[in-house]
Amino acid sequence: MVLRLLGRIGRRQSSIFSSPYLPVTPLVQPQHMYLSKQSTRSYASEMRKSAFEDRIRRLIRNDIQYELDRSPLTQLVPKFKSFSIDERTGEQWIRLNKEFSDNEEIKLEVTMFQVSTPPAKDGDVTTNNDQELYISMVIDIFKDEKSGILEFVCNVWPDSIEIDKVFMRDQDGMTGKPYMGPPFDDLDDELQTSLYDFLEARGINDELAVFLHKCMQHKSKNEYIRWMGSIESFVSRKK
Template identity: 60%
Template sequence: MAHRLVRPLRGTMTRLLQQLQLKPSSALNPANSSRNYISEMRKEAFEGNILRLLRNEIQYELDHSPPSQPIPEFHLFTVDERPGEQWIRLKKKFGETEEIKVDVTMFDVSIPKKEPGGVVTEDDVQLRVTMIVNICKGEGVDVLEFVCSAWPDTIEIRKVYARGQKQITSPPYMGPEFKELDDKLQDSLYDYLEIRGINDELAAFLHSYMKNKDKTEFIRWMGTVKSFVEKKQ
């Protein structure tokens, strides 16, 4: 009789031990369960605050300074907005053989207009975008590139150099600083860009375009962060 009672008891103890091993420690320790609950509540409150701030900021931007639809063309240039990126590309044909590409960064330099020590506001800062002008005359011919600064109302050439069309492992010789060139040569190179539409009018357009893109990308960025925080694991 005793022998029959021992066998079922052993089976019951084995099952009980297996169940205890499968249960999380919080089931055995109420304090752990309480701490986990409080931690989860804090996490939800923290994320809820982030989401509230992001929603408020997005709504504020849309109500007070909404971006406009990007302009797809400027004169003969087509404009590739490059959503989510920090640059845009303009392209056009010139003459029978030339293809011109202009890669333009978002604002990368700001210079105060007032003397040092004064209070500088947004209106007192002069912004710059960088342009890389790529002029190609067909397959097998070197590309002529200009590195330029576009200020609010003027174009400034910084470098001029030629390179092959294929990517190379080492950078090409980029020549001297543009300001070190002969004055007449500088003027001629400015005229070279001018007749191709790389001029002060383009600089003004790019500044207007990039101000709008800056707003658009800021709102897009906040929306991306909001979506990430909202996503449940």
Template identity: 45%
Template sequence: MARLIPTAQRRILSSSSSLIHRLPPQSHHCCPSIQSQNATSTPLFHCRPYSTHEFTKSPVQNYILRILRNEIEYQAEYAPPHQPETKFNSFTVQDRPGEQWMTMSGISGDNEDIKIEVTMFDGFVTVPRVGEDASGHDVCLHISVLVDIYKGDDGSNALEFVCSAWPNSLEIQKVYILSQDKKQARPYMGPNFRSMDGKLQKMLREFLEARGVNNELSRFLHEYMMNKDRIELVRWLGIVKSFVEK
């Protein structure tokens, strides 16, 4: 799978920072909400005995540390992340701590290996609010998904689908032949999916759906990434706090 990661990162430019924390809370209305399940409460930091070392820090350092501790406590109380899922239907889910990606893998009944690379939230669109008294717009978050399907034992070529995962739907954007032939400097990348014949579009969607890559997967990914986004934020806050404390 490692050989696919550079390819995925060349084709999809994910956000360098967590998108969800830059949006107002009301903007998440159209996305599935995350509730902590089976979350265990553990102390995020411990009281330390009095030390004169604390007085060697500058006022700025102490101020930063106070803000970081408050933010960590707030995140833990507001919506503590739960342990990431490791299975979804027939797929094995592998988190990549500290990265903006997660990986899924599975095997279909046709002797196919399926590898899926998924970004954290990397975009959004605004949509009108619904309802009689609704006004204004909501934000729907976007996730980029790469699906590689290998046939047979040689694994020489793969059919790669570049998809967009929205809160309740999965859309195909592009279909490639992913060749392991290193001699091809500029391989043909295929037509835009929406420019294909309608019947071919329908068959390719059904091809993915038969392998479990469907709207249900899209909903799972949004729930998973909501949780991962919070995990990565708390991890980042802890790393920064440890650095400032040194």
């Protein structure tokens, strides 16, 4: 009797564990569920990236349009009086060239704006509020291979040119630490005036200073818009 009861209990336990109606929880998620979640995360990431890049492009286009509304993009004039002008697109400087008399060649290299305090005029007192834009300019004057190059380093203010240094150098550049002369302001006053007259005779004067400031304003704007455009193009580029 006892054995029959144990047998019945065993059969009932066996039938319970083998019942097809009990839920079975898998130990590993199906592959399609994992891929679905991964695809969702990837899609969301791409959407965020696209929205971020769209915002960058929109800001750039707005900034470019603002600059164009203020004044159109223009090419620099190719000449100023007897100087020819090389705009040097994509760079931070321009070059001017001219020939003077029968044996001189003059080259000017002009960089983009910097900020400083202009030189004080007689009786004037300068303050921090007097700061304004100026341009650095290097003037090279050639005669022949034997005579080397007479070089002037100048600051170009909105309506004047200020000589900072003048010295001689070889045609193939400077090596070591050559003597470059004393500060220009330490020279005899009459010699200083004569050197300004020397440049004046070659068309390097206050009128040129006014032109260069207008020229570099256009150059700065053009390069800024090109720079913004290149960034927008890079952000927009797809793989």
